[in-house]
Amino acid sequence: MSDHIVKAYDEDLANLKTMLAQMGGLAEDHLAKAIEALAKRDTKLADYVIGQDEKIDALELQLEERAILTIAKRQPMARDLREIMVAIRIASDLERIGDLAKNIAKRSHAISEALPRKLATGLTRMGRLSLEQLKDVLDAYTTTDDAKALEVWRNDGELDALYNSIFRELLTYMMEDPRMIGPCTHLLFGAKNFERIGDHATNIAENIHYLVSGRPMREERPKKDTTSTTAFDSLNER
Amino acid sequence: MTDTAISAAPRRASDNSALVAKRYRSERRFKLYGIAAIAVTAVFLVLLFADILVKGLPAFFEHRMTLPVSVSQEAIDPQNSKDPKVIRTGDFDGPIREAFRAMFPDVTSRGDRKKLLGLLSSGAADDFRAMVVNNPSLIGTDAKVPVLLSDDADQYLKGRQTGVEKIQGQGTIAASADGEKFKLMTDKTPVLTAGDIVRLNGGAFRVVSADNGAYVAEQVLAPKSLDPANAGAWDIVRFTVTEHNRRIDDQEALWLEQLKEKGVAENGVAWRFFSSGDSREPELAGIRGALTGSILTLLVTLFLCLPIGVAAAIYLEEFAPKNRLTQLIEVNINNLAAVPSIVFGLLGLAMFLNFFGLPRSAPLVGGLVLALLVLPTIIIASRAALRAVPPSIKEAALGVGASHQQAIFHHVLPLAMPGIMTGTIIGMAHALGETAPLLMIGMVAFIVDVPGGFTDAATALPIQIYLWSDLPEIAFQSKTAGAIIVLLVFLFVMNAAAILLRKRFERRW
């Protein structure tokens, strides 16, 4: 796309993108570190992640301010307007992702002592998958690649399916051994967090699609997370 | 923005103070030229106006005497009919002459008496007649009658014939007859030169030659006696212009001096100048005829020009299709405005007089010719005024569904009116000052009567000026300047009217 007649306008937009890329990088990094902390039961690394989350929050605030200022000054239209709106939304998604990563890191403290390794493996697999999704969607954003974003959007089903199976597995454990309820709950929350991260990635993908096409995603989102409707009775029957 | 602009050292305007100084100098020089040009124009204008005023103002004043005249029954209305017609035929000349002669009882010789009466205007009796006709009750009484002096006497009294210097006699002077001439003897150092006039004992002697206290003189006015006169009882009158170079001789001058000393001759406003027509006698000549002629002519011009000119302007500006023909018409109108006015006179002569057979010298024809002359000016001015009205006004009118004509007559024309008026008045002022075309259609005639209608023979102000400027009498020079003043005042009034109209009707849009 050609440049604006007002060069400062281009700079404003580029600034937003840069800040978003920074945020994306941080969120990605924190998520990766949280997963590593979880997998290796590395509480130090977990603490590091917890401490770093503030950075993302600050960046989000800054980006929001910048975006509002740009709207006020430039009165953006069409693509420019979408770009700014999408930047704000993605920033909030990234901030949430940061929070979730922090939450996962926190839980790694609780999980570290009690749980058998076997149980955590499924969780880390899920974490890697969500990290993959996040990476892909951020790539799609930097290259404004609608096709890639759509791919991320579709792939979210996989993450949901994985979450379903972990949910069932953990339920089974907890029913078998009530002492496991404590750590398993932590694991369950961790899994839920990864699933949420996947949802945020899908959100970002939707926003990318809106940015490129100017139309919101029309299709129904591939939801395979059935846990909210899963009745305990049905599990008992099994 | 570009690399070169950034890399080059920035240049500031103040770097080149020499150039700035030069620019200021040039500006000051230009202002100076402007002031000089205006000053030169102003000087010439002031000179012109001063000259005209100095020459022309005396034309608005005249000298008269108030004489006690016996309005005798038998001379004027012997049958006591009280009929104005009869009164009109009465003898008014005689009583005035008598009354005037009574002021100079010493003048006895036939020649001198004739000369004395020559100081009276030939119109004096007419004034007296008009006075009595208007007021028959004066008959049989002694009336105080204002009697107009002749133009030469008037000019003398206005000091336009010669300067006069009066010197009180010092010491005693005695005159003695020496054949035809007289000898004057004084006991004081000689003060007399040839040409001086010595007045003593009611008489006057003109010094012919001066020779060491003994002066040879000739008699101008007869003295009562030749007794010596003491200091204070005689005086010297010295004219700055010699007798040959003026239209009034020493004798007449001395009579007039006596009138002045007696306080009989008085200077008053010459209403006659505005109320009477042309005359061969300068003191009787007025501009009313010319003024009326001019007004009538301008009326004809105005009533022809304004409607035709404005209509033509509106058509050409708003309705006419833009094609070769209208362009041709436009060019021709512009050219017509530059045609020498005499050509219009010739056209008027050929068309209106010879072809249509309209009366010569008539304001009607003059007005027609001037209308031809002024029409292009009015059309051009009106078109400019119409064009100056912002098109948004017309569009607004069209926008609410007014027809083209409604838009123009309801909105554009009223706004253009001040401009059109100004153009028209300036055109009329131009017409007022125009002489050449009127010469061609015979308005240059000598016309005494004030014209009463558009077909009466008339003349116009500028032509009156032209006619008078040609006449030999000195008094007419002053009349010429006076008429010029009237013309200029007329022009000023018209221009002021133009400005007032513009101010009054000018609207913001």
Add this chain to the structure above:
Amino acid sequence: MDTMIKTPVADSAPRIARERPLKIKARNVDVYYGEKHAINDLSIDIPDSAVSAFIGPSGCGKSTFLRSINRMNDTIPSCRVTGNIEIDGRDIYDRGLDVVQLRARIGMVFQKPNPFPKSIYENVAYGPRIHGFAKNKTDLEEIVVTSLKKAGLFEEVKDRLDHSGTSLSGGQQQRLCIARAIAVNPEVILMDEPCSALDPIATARIEELIDELRQNFCIVIVTHSMQQAARVSQLTAFFHLGNLVEVGDTDDIFTAPKDKRTQDYITGRFG
């Protein structure tokens, strides 16, 4: 009315054009100023009871087209219009149609407020008077008052109806011009950059007024302010170099225009 319109409104047409009755239909319109081709093969449907905005860079032909709708271009001798412009299915360039009557049906508001240099009352009364709308003085007065009220000006000027129209402020003058236009009860109001000479507050008043008038009139507005077009209009047409580039619902044009030129123009990227 629908039967008179031969071309049915296509499904791809803007929503607003499908929802509202069609008022002005232009087909294959070309406008020439002498040799200059000012508008090139323009076709557009303008709905009734809605505001349609024409946007585009200077000299793109939007004003020219606007002035073709009430045949104001007739006053320019070198101007030539071909193609078809219909209002309510009636060709306005038809020989049998009286242009003065047409202009009475189509009010116009101009870029610069141009009240007549007469009183406020006279400004509004002029149109009804020349068209013989009012039977008597009270009738006329009523028309003037309602028009001024509709234009949202009455409260401000009711005590000085005899003052000159030019003594008002710019925004009031423009509202007076709108009152003058609606006094002749037109069906269509054309506005040629009505706020370009006004300050933001006066502009907001006019925009509010336009939004109110939209209920009863078909309004076409030419504007240089894209924000204004976005605010007041329901249909937006983008003109460029004498071409109608894109027509669409205003909501779409300003968020997701289809044509790259529209996008470039409204985002401020035009060279």
